[in-house]
């Protein structure tokens with residue numbers, strides 16, 4: 001067994017409990033005071049951070065190394081990359097995760113059945129990676145920004161592949177004019193070391209970033225650039241680890257700058273996990289302007305005296321309405337929808353029966 005420093009002791013209901021904490025090591029993988037406080041309410045197990053999630057197995061990082069572990073069947077929520085967990089070894093020496101530490105935040109989406117799927121947890125910054133080539137799609141980006149807003153994660157827009165197209169400047173300018181100025185937009189060449197310098201404000205020690213975007217936009221390339229794949233940085237995944245599961249799982253890597261970066265596989269469908277308030281928050285530029293519309297219930301459509309139409313990018317406004325419709329639809333759970341459908345079936349049947357009874 002490796003030597004560990006028994007560095008953390010806490011007083012909990014008059015008993016001093018000691019969890020095996022190697023603070024310096026855990027700091028390397030993003031331990032903060034807030035997380036330490038949440039770890040400390042538990043009195044059993046060894047803390048680690050989830051570095052990757054495979055179908056039925058986890059890869060944990062204890063600040064020094066990565067190792068496989070299994071989620072205990074008793075866990076009601078499956079850990080996601082970035083989660084902090086507590087594990088114990090069984091008699092066979094296998095690591096079993098028995099406790100999921102309450103996350104500070106989490107990014108999630110809804111799958112086709114409306115079930116919530118956690119993508120990453122305990123994230124400071126989401127890098128939304130979009131190509132300036134055929135991938136360029138401001139509406140999709142606004143959808144991502146809404147997810148970030150609802151999860152309380154600060155967003156950074158990262159535009160790649162500008163070197164491959166002629167209209168990169170025009171597209172970047174268009175996006176800058178469309179999005180609220182508070183959202184940082186960074187243009188990078190994902191393979192070049194300069195990308196790491198441009199993203200340095202968000203990659204300092206103790207920070208956790210997640211890379212999100214469609215397949216092929218350069219997330220893995222950017223991860224390699226940020227982690228300085230060739231530099232020997234402590235717990236960086238070994239060369240032979242990569243490529244086995246990277247396209248089907250989310251995994252945590254250590255940046256040269258000290259941050260943890262979570263690479264995710266390209267997301268094909270992205271049903272945001274949010275409600276009307278989240279949409280309104282993500283489009284707060286529209287909300288702010290709407291205060292000056294003549295009618296308080298202005299739909300910013302054809303109403304006279306509208307302060308939004310003309311001031312906000314027309315497609316952004318359309319996307320805002322589209323996302324509002326979507327979250328209202330999603331708010332009806334599958335059961336609600338079934339109930340709704342059967343209600344209509346009954347009403348239709350009654351209407352048919354009435355029509356038949358009226359026939360001579």
Ligand SMILES: Nc1nc2c(ncn2[C@@H]2O[C@H](COP(=O)(O)OP(=O)(O)OP(=O)(O)O)[C@@H](O)[C@H]2O)c(=O)[nH]1
Pocket residue numbers: 160161162163164188189190191213214215216217218219220221222246247264265266267
């Ligand atoms: N010219 C150019 N090529 C890039 C840039 N970013 C990424 N690429 C290339 O695009 C291809 C796909 O990049 P990846 O990093 O694998 O994309 P990904 O987003 O991780 O894709 P998934 O893992 O499928 O989600 C690679 O061949 C990269 O070299 C860029 O800024 N400029």
Ligand SMILES: [Zn+2]
Pocket residue numbers: 290293294298299300301303305306307308309
């Ligand atoms: Zn209006």
